[in-house]
Amino acid sequence: MRHSIPLTALSMALLLSACGGEADSTQARGPDPKMPEPQRSLLPSMKIAEPVEWGDQKPTVPQGYNVTAIATDLKIPRQTLVLPNGDILVAEGRGGSAAKLKPKDVIASSIKAQGNTKVKGGNRLTLLRDADGDGTYEMQTVFAENLNAPYGLAFADGKLYVANQDALVRFDYEEGQTKASGAPTKVTDLPSEINHHWTKSLTVSPDGRFLYVGIGSNSNITERGMEVEIDRAMVWQVDAQTGAHRPYATGLRNPTALAMQPGSGQLWAVVNERDELGPDLVPDYLTSVREGEFYGWPYSYWGQNVDRRAQPENPAKVAAAIKPDYSLGSHVAALGVDFSLPAMGEKYADGVFVGEHGSWNREPPVGYKVIFVPFSNGRPAGEPVDFATGFRDANGKTRGRPVGVTVDPRGALIIADDLANTVWRVTRAQ
């Protein structure tokens, strides 16, 4: 009896510690990823970035390319837009008002906050200008402020569209303008209750008639209740004139960036998938967004892989779910996507760039880089290639976290970095 006290305590301690995540750096990427069995240890694995300054360092880019910081000291830059005259707009902010419902939310959110910037979101658009074309953006000025966590940006027909976390708004824009002429006009309200996933991504059809807004789910996997998922986890098509809107595609858990494919006019998205099914589930993905289709969330993932956490279950929706086009790997947190152009150089002429913010719940961590997915005949073809790396080193020191990526038609890739509050510009070396 005397020995049983420490023995019991010891066996309980062992029971509790037997919960480490599997360390596996090989992640299924590409059009047909293998889906391992779901797993969830007692304690979810968390591996948080340890922020450090860039100092003299810069991201690593391929040989023959240069990278420069064209704007610093921003207030959480997320997405960028290149205007016709070459000026760059940067959306800055941080949104979300999701209540902490469980003890877990209180603990997890304080841990996750360690991997993010301490700066307060700007709720504004900053304009960057390189008037003489020497690659130095000598002008950094506030274009518009008092916005509500602006994220998605689009431009068409002299109108600048901004997706705030609660509404899609519009500014009239004249070429060369450095400051908005007034408060924006509301095009339509956007679903904003709770805003667990608050970012509203945005793009515009080639004719400027329709806007597409990506609206993330209000939970990881319905743990805030099914009722709050109305009008969530979908892409809206919005009439630019009237603001009338309808679901364009559904079941997309968190469509964090949208892009229009040049030529075909096909809408593409990067989507962040669900957590807590293991280090190699569920793959975040790049996909063409097909009108009227359902992509699975919350009932299933990657086609018909049922997620039993979403109850009551819905076999009809599971059966209707279609598979996305291309896996980017689980937990990479793709937050930016844009189509490349021949001006980016032969190797990167045809395909998309994807900004990967990086994982917080996987060991070893993944993402923390910008990749290039080559295309052929308008479809993803082949393995993804690293384009900008060095955001996180092997010791976990994290200098930056990529968000939006935008291709400048003059032959440059603009990368927003929301940890270093910097905008990077990658160009071909002359």
Added chain:
Amino acid sequence: MTVTTHPPYRCTPGPLHAMLLGGTVALFLGALFNDIAYFQTYQIQWSNFASWLIAGGLVFCGLALLFALVNLLRADRKTGRPVWYFLLLLITWVLGLVNAFEHAKDAWAVMPAGLVLSVIVTLLSLVTAWIGFTNLRSEGVQ
């Protein structure tokens, strides 16, 4: 000459110890009821309530465990009830902690393990509190 007969020596929890022990039972039992409600309705708020009640149960149970430990150390003979009371309370607390982690999973991932654990933890806390409230010392030992 009259002979006074003394009742068998009993030692029961003091007010604070008793509140902690009784609260443990109530909180874990409340969590169990909420788990049953979630299991039957899929309404997530029940599961949220259960999570907080378990967290509260762990606080009460953890403090009661300190009293149980002190009681064990102060007992003249460290056998029988003082040991059982401490051990059962420790197991209740540890399984309660496991249950708290189980309840930290998202949505239906809590089920069915969370409900099963809530049943076990509630029963354990009932038995343990019964023992503790009856007597903190082994019978016949002063």
